[in-house]
Amino acid sequence: MGPLPKFGTFSGFAFLCYAAYSTVNYRNELKMKGVEFDGVPFEVLLQCILGTIACLWGGLQMSGELLPIKSEMNDQCPEQLDFRGDFISLNHRGICLPPKSIE
Amino acid sequence: MVSKTQTLKDLEDALENGASDTGTIQKFLRMVRELRVRRSELVSQHGAKLLNSRLLGEEERWLVHEQVCVAALDCQDLEVAVQCLKKLKAKFPTSIRVGRLRGMALEAQGKWEEALVHYEKLLAESPANANIMKRKVAVERARGNTHKAIEALNEYLDSFMSDVDAWAELGDLYVENLMYKQAAFCFEELITAAPHNYLNHLKYAEVLYTMGGAENVRNSRKYFSAAVDLTGGDSLRALYGLWTATSAIKALKGPKDPEDESPLGDLASKQIVALYKAGCPAKAKIVEACVEDR
Structure with missing residues (x-):
């Protein structure tokens, strides 16, 4: 992994921060002009989208290889998965075994 | 990270190799409860030592009593079971849950009729108790009356449709009776309820293969x-x-x-x-x- 993903994530965050900063500035400007605020300008939207994509890409690159989604049940044998405690049957061959002595 | 199954196995090995300190036993019993596995011999053998231990909090103490009681009944260790049952009865005199254990004690002695009568009595007291209904199914199955067990289980599933265990039990009962079509239906239900469980897919496939065509x-x-x-x-x-x-x-x-x-x-x-x-x-x-x- 080169320095590129880190740079991507960093610049993505920088874009987002800059977008927030310019929105605040824009609103202040509008307030001074006395105009109603009804949405951010197009450049800021573009900055947001670019920033998000850069963050997403950098994060995915840095997190390493993606693994398939796997069930964690395969370390359990069928007997274990098939045991239902509420339906436990007490009529089994254990009856014929000698009782285990406790020391 | 060590998986829970592995932790259980390590604790089991430790107990089988002669470890008998209460800390290990407590951990083992907890894992058995959590993973819902059948380790009746070890539980009843070692759990009896834990019953009066100071390690247990008030809540866990009675859970352990119940657990050891069932395990002891499973291994026909009636002495330990009766001991637990007496204490539980003294602590919770009107509890249905303790009543269920009493019924299981009757089952362990092979007194099926008496156990059924006992369960009926408990059901009259609290008609919606799922655990008692399940015991009735288990009694019928243990006696070999699989048809009656199927009937009882269907009745149970009418009111508790989301019980995955019950569907699995019904599927197995149908397979035992060679009623593959009905069994296939149960396993389909199970696959939708727990698609990550490989055993459901496997059993369904086996039933389909057995039906042929x-x-x-x-x-x-x-x-x-x-x-x-x-x-x-x-x-x-x-x-x-x-x-x-x-x-x-x-x-x-x-x-x-x-x-x-x-x-x-x-x-x-x-x-x-x-x-x-x-x-x-x-x-x-x-x-x-x-x-x-x-």
Whole structure:
């Protein structure tokens, strides 16, 4: 992994921060002009989208290889998965075994 | 991170090798409760020492009593069971849950009729108690009255449709009675409820394969494949199933399906041989000759 993903994530965050900063500035400007605020300008939207994509890409690159989604049940044998405690049957061959002595 | 199954196994090994300090026993009993496994012998043998231990909080103490009681009944260790039962009865004199344990004690002694009467009495007290209804099913099954067990279980499932365990039990009961169509329905229900559980896919595939017929066998191959996929190719039962299903499809007469020529069977037989070579080299040759391309 080169320095590129880190740079991507960093610049993505920088874009987002800059977008927030310019929105605040824009609103202040509008307030001074006395105009109603009804949405951010197009450049800021573009900055947001670019920033998000850069963050997403950098994060995915840095997190390493993606693994398939796997069930964690395969370390359990069928007997274990098939045991239902509420339906436990007490009529089994254990009856014929000698009782285990406790020391 | 160590998986829970591995932790349980380590604790089990420690107990079997003579560890008997209360801390280990407490941890072991907790794991058994959490993973819901059947380790009755170890639990009743060692759990009895824990009953009066100061390690246990008020809540856990009674949980352990219940757990040890059931385990002791399972191993016919009636002395320990009666001891637990007496204490529980003194602590919770009107509890239905303790009543269920009393019923199980009757079952363990083979007094099926008395146990059923006892459960009926408890049900009259609290008609919606799921655990008691399940015990009734278990009694019928233990006596060999599978038809009655199926009836009781269907009645139970009418009111508790989301109980996965009950569907699994019903499926097994139907298989025991050779009622494969009904069993298949139960396993379909289970697959929708727990799609990550490979055993459901496997059992459904086995039922389909047993029913036979071109369509069923072709479908069974799909579900065997799902089971192999979910186990990552570690389950011999799933691999053998896949191999037999593909062989059966090859032998089918009538119109062919383009999927019939898939290499799944060969892959399965290769993996079977590989597993045998890794785990049991002495038998690998025999198995190889058996699953070789027919």
